Amino acid sequence: MSILVEFSVIPVGTGVSISPQIAKVLKIVAGSGLPYKANPMGTVLEGEWGAVMDIVKKCHDAVMKDSERALTIVTIDDRKGKEMRIEKKLESVEQKLGMKLKT
Amino acid sequence: MSILVEFSVIPVGTGVSISPQIAKVLKIVAGSGLPYKANPMGTVLEGEWGAVMDIVKKCHDAVMKDSERALTIVTIDDRKGKEMRIEKKLESVEQKLGMKLKT
């Protein structure tokens, strides 16, 4: 059973620009093989709990390599009997609205 | 000065499927005129604090119209002297990575 997860890792105390660390995170995510969607505030992943949390920890650890402190925020949406929600969740909303959404 | 915000409204106790309520939220967002990006876990908006929070409240109230309880989660990223971050934040990461990200 797969879960849908959004997460972000914020280094605290390394500087105002955090895009180098976000680049490290998204390199790990893109190389993981799991379906993902990046947005300006975080990354959405879908997969088994263990596989997803393993990637979240790898990303957190990568940021902590050159940061004294990091905040990692994880939101898990778990719904029985549903798969490929990373695509279908918004499609279902678009059908109800009868319009395409900006993504 | 504009802020970058991600938010989501989750009705609690109305049922397992919440896409009708998410459709209501995204109709309000899409009609607001503010730049937005919908993702499977929330919606990213950019604008002045007052304008953005006004939309968040409208969406929350719309869900509370036919729900006894709702949870609304708001994450604000505020950075001085930066605008149009809803586009530029990921572009800056893509430049560092030398690749296009899935969005």
Place this chain on the structure above:
Amino acid sequence: MSILVEFSVIPVGTGVSISPQIAKVLKIVAGSGLPYKANPMGTVLEGEWGAVMDIVKKCHDAVMKDSERALTIVTIDDRKGKEMRIEKKLESVEQKLGMKLKT
């Protein structure tokens, strides 16, 4: 109608220790007159939407005074016909458990 809210403000780029900024936030909260409870990860407030959001914005602005960037996270739990949930929510759980919880 009052809402129950937890929020935290995290300055990004000012340094690894953020307790001076958290002190500023909690001074504003404690002086607001609204019922609150501080915990190691955030502050819980109860009040009308406008009154609570006004305090959240004051706290965010206070941190942005000496920070280039800040992340503010707000979680709203809104339930019709319920008041003083800042006390009663955990009491109801303690009654079900038949034990006092550490707070």
Place this chain on the structure above:
Amino acid sequence: MSILVEFSVIPVGTGVSISPQIAKVLKIVAGSGLPYKANPMGTVLEGEWGAVMDIVKKCHDAVMKDSERALTIVTIDDRKGKEMRIEKKLESVEQKLGMKLKT
């Protein structure tokens, strides 16, 4: 190295009152042996990444036993070389403020 974590599990679609499920979560937490503090919006835990995430998963799974859907929100604050932050973080703020905070 220990991390400081706040988490909450929200069953979606089981009903408006979720205190029976929060009671299940806090029974697991209180029996875990890890230092914790419950608040009206979530529970703060301190421990090694694996130990903490194991408890979060146990709580999530316990709620999913009698729920079709659940949302679990986890916020991790990781700071090198610091321990017992579940007590010390607020104490440090209280010292700066020269006053006791409500908790």
